[in-house]
Amino acid sequence: MAITPEDILHTARLANLALTAEETERFSRDLEGIMAYVDLLKQVDITDVLPATCLSQGRNVFREDRVVPSLAGDKIRRNAPDWYRGMFRVPRVIG
């Protein structure tokens, strides 16, 4: 199936990515090739086959409900691009 630059731009918006014109052109070509290849899956008869959802033991695992120390605040702050009074600061969203 054809994947147009418009499809790529729509997908990029969903993924929070801004693409250059060159990237848009390149990715539409790449994805078209990849999606043409994965069409191979249409050959498989999947009638009455359930999707694989869990590879491990297939039952829920509960941890003990107890209080443990949180990550150290100074280590979180050290990584923050903009830190203000114990908060991550970002551009104003409302009014």
Place this chain on the structure above:
Amino acid sequence: MIMDLCRENLAGMRDLLKDGEVSAVDLCRAHLNRIAERKSLNAFITIDGERAIDAARTADKRKQAGEETGLLAGLPLAVKDNICIDGQPTTCASKILDKFIPPYTATAVFNLLNAGAVIVGKTNLDEFGMGSSDEHSHFGPVKNPHDLSRTPGGSSGGSAAAVADFQVTAALGSDTGGSVRQPASFCGIVGLKPTYGAVSRYGLTAFASSFDQIGVLTRSVTDCEMVFRVICGRDEHDATSVRSIYPDDYSGDLKSAGRMRIGIPTEYFGEGLAPEVGAIVEKTIEELARDGRAIRKISLPHTKYAVAAYYIIANAEASANLARFDGVRYGTRVDSGQLSALYRESRSQGFGVEVKRRILLGTYVLSAGYRDEYYDRAQRVRTKIIGDFEDVFSSVDLLVCPTTPTTAFKLGEKLDDPLAMYLSDIYTVPASLAGLPALSVPCGTANGLPVGLQIIGPRFAESRLFSLATEIERLAGHRRTGV
């Protein structure tokens, strides 16, 4: 002397330390020197010599004081740079994690440190583990120590190159679709992807959560077993991890190796397999048969759909996992007047081209109108692939096949053709889709380049893998060539 020290395996180094012939500091210095000499391979992203020497000194002191020391006491190891260590930079080879210092240590690394290991540095990789050649790194490509014009494989290419080049004796990697096994094969070393759930992923940066496993790269099967023994087991920080059922002693399986029924999947020997690779793998299988192993051809009929299913599911998961990198709490932030633009610009400038391609692919197959057609269908095909393995493991104990269709390819050869790059994972992704343990062990060379043989087992059959790998290591011994 220094080079000789670096050529020892973990077991040999442990003996040297025990006999007091060398100290942990000597070992650590020898490896740091080797790493500095061989910087041009670009196997490491960060090296923390001072911290490593301190850890080695502590190991020496504990030994002198007669304290009980762990299985890896004083032994130098490296860790792939997508696994966190408290206080040491972790980049995932991405610009978006520039200057990120993890606030905690991954459980697998914690277990290594607990066993006395000395971590010398963090190894290079394809950005976030996305790649099969180590060319998709913000810090530049890694070179294969066997031929500097070739890739070491990926995404754990830095770990594989460092181990093969004697810069370190063992390294942790991570394997989502073959990222430990393929580079191990290309670099002529041993690489294990454990069973899904065998090793905690706490502290491993998530790529595709239903596949990711931390694995081990070493130059010998014994060493691989030793490191796996240390890192496996249940961890309350990773709900998929399970209580270790790994045996205390795998020699029982070693003795029964002779009775193991070995299946040869015919689909792994067809079109696309380089004849010189097929020849050496088949020769090894013939030698196993001559040694009295029961060998039988089997079929995994859905193999040809594995790469397509894998790239849909893994990238769908990746697009969700990588949504967390938004420039708000850590990593690269591109300042902008608006929050939405801050997200978009930070991500667009922070991620490399392959990561963007995969995020787009994953987002596309999950988007409205396509989810059922692609993602859901791929998950159902995954069920068929799991069923293929379940069927054959009722009649054989292990499967043996090539790890990769070719030997190490040239740097740049597949860089502009993502589909060709993805198809180089054709023999490693099926076990990943099924969550099975798989190990690559060198079985010889073709045109001077290493060839790996892959052993796949049922869930939690790691000890069985090690015992057959030991046998293959012995058989292939006379064909091995070092760097």
